[in-house]
Every structure is written in structure tokens, then in C-alpha cells.
Amino acid sequence: MAVGDLCGGGSSGGNRDLTAIESNGIQQEKAHKMMISNLKSFFFVIFVIFASSVYCIDDKCAACNAIAEELERGLMNEKPRNHLDMRHRLDSKGQREGKLIDYRVSELRVVELLDGLCEKMQDYTLEKVGTSTKVWMKVNNWDSLKTNKQEARAHSKDISTFCGRLLEETEDEFSVLIKKGSVKVGKVGKVLCQDLGRYCKQTSDYEKAGDDDEEYRNTEL
Structure with missing residues (x-):
């Protein structure tokens, strides 16, 4: 009798231990699944925020042309540069080996033109002209803005975010065209916004605006 009680008690205790282990395992599995679900939700929210910040721009053609104008400022401010001397090695006779690279077709020029471009676009805002038209304007003094500064920012x-996405999508082809000399002052908008980005049609509304509106666009606040 005593032996039976002892055996029965041992079996019951073992079952309780197994049940506790199984229950703990189920809880851990549920917690793991919940963590994965929360992570998926988190990354989805981040994606939605990023996507909305990029695609909340209604007139992407006008935004792209504003970026092209800023890049043209960089082209116009370029100064003549010497060829890049890549002759860093010496041959058996002590002569320097390598070649000279024309700065205009170099990777360095591409980097210097595009680096910081999207940060510069943070100096732009959307300004209302007339009753319904809005244009992108370069702001020199944010304190002098008469519009809502929070909205302007x-x-x-x-x-700036749109610029980053635009360069991400077009940078490889755009870099090649810069080195080929196809990207010139007055042609950046066509190359970047029509041929590569395809945000503008061959004859865009931006181009139809006329000389008076174009002059207003180029005015800095």
C-alpha cells in the first residue's frame, strides 16, 4: 500500500512537471509569434510613413524640375579643374605609370555634383501663386516667409525625400550621362525628369507655363 502510494505520487508529480514544461513552451511560442507580428507591424508602419512622404507630392514633374534647377546651379558654379593624375605607380625604370583622367568625365565630378543635392532641396518649399497654382521656391530666409512655416518646412x-528616391532610381544611368557630357545647363530637366525619371511628359505643364511664370519660379524668397 505504501509502495503503491509512493509510486502513484511520483507519477502524478512527473505529469505535473511535464504539463508545466509543455505549458511554458506554448507560452514562449505564443510570445515569439506575437513578437514577430509586432515587428511586421512596425516595419509596415515605417514603410507607409516613408512611402507617404515620397508620394504625397502631387505634381512630381514640378518637384523633379525644381531638383533639376538646383543641379543646374551646381553646373553653372563649376570651375575649371585639372585632370586627375592617376599615375601613382613606378615602372622598372622609375617612370610613373597610370593615366590622366579628364575631370569632366570622372566619377569624382559625379559625386561632387550629386553629393548633398537632396539636402539642398530642404531650402525649397511649395508656394501658392494666384488662386490655385503652386510652385517650388528656393527660400533664402525662412524667417521672412509669410506663409505657415510649419507647413512650409x-x-x-x-x-528632399522625393529627391533621395529620384536619385536612388536614376543614379546609375544619370551618372553615365553626366560623364558622357549629356547633362548640360538647360538640359537637366529633360534628362532627369523626362528621359530617366519619366515624371514629365515630352511637353510638360511645367514647360507650358510660359516665360512670366518661369521668371517667377526662379525668384528666391
Whole structure:
């Protein structure tokens, strides 16, 4: 009798231990699944925020042309540069080996033109002209803005983010065209916004605006 009680008690205790282990395992599995679900939700929210910041720009053609104009400023401010001397090695006779690379077709020029471009777009905002038309304007003094500054800053972040996405999508082809000499002052908008980005049609609304509106666009606040 005593032996039976002892055996029965041992079996019951073992079952309780197994049940506890199984229960703990199920809880851990549920917690793991919940953590994965929360991570998926988190990354989805981040994606939605990023996507909305890029695509909340209604007129992507106008935004792209504003970026092209800023890049043309960089082209116009370029100064003549010497060829890049890549002759760093010496041959058996002590003569320098390598070649000279024309700066205009170098990777360095591409980097210097595009580096910081999207940060510069944070100086732009969307300004209302007339009753319904809005244009992208370069702001020299944010304190002098008469419009809602918080809204203006939001627009500047939007176009800066859009610029990053634009370069990400077109940088490889655009870099090749820069080195080929196809990207020139007055042609950046066509190359970047029509041929590569395809945000503008061959004859865009931006181009139809006319000389008076173009002059207003180039005015800095």
C-alpha cells in the first residue's frame, strides 16, 4: 500500500512537471509569434510613413524640375579643374605609370555634383501663386516667409525625400550621362525628369507655363 502510494505520487508529480514544461513552451511560442507580428507591424508602419512622404507630392514633374534647377546651379558654379593624375605607380625604370583622367568625365565630378543635392532641396518649399497654382521656391530666409512655416518646412522635407528616391532610381544611368557630357545647363530637366525619371511628359505643364511664370519660379524668397 505504501509502495503503491509512493509510486502513484511520483507519477502524478512527473505529469505535473511535464504539463508545466509543455505549458511554458506554448507560452514562449505564443510570445515569439506575437513578437514577430509586432515587428511586421512596425516595419509596415515605417514603410507607409516613408512611402507617404515620397508620394504625397502631387505634381512630381514640378518637384523633379525644381531638383533639376538646383543641379543646374551646381553646373553653372563649376570651375575649371585639372585632370586627375592617376599615375601613382613606378615602372622598372622609375617612370610613373597610370593615366590622366579628364575631370569632366570622372566619377569624382559625379559625386561632387550629386553629393548633398537632396539636402539642398530642404531650402525649397511649395508656394501658392494666384488662386490655385503652386510652385517650388528656393527660400533664402525662412524667417521672412509669410506663409505657415510649419507647413512650409513639411514641404521642404517632402521634396528632399522625393529627391533621395529620384536619385536612388536614376543614379546609375544619370551618372553615365553626366560623364558622357549629356547633362548640360538647360538640359537637366529633360534628362532627369523626362528621359530617366519619366515624371514629365515630352511637353510638360511645367514647360507650358510660359516665360512670366518661369521668371517667377526662379525668384528666391
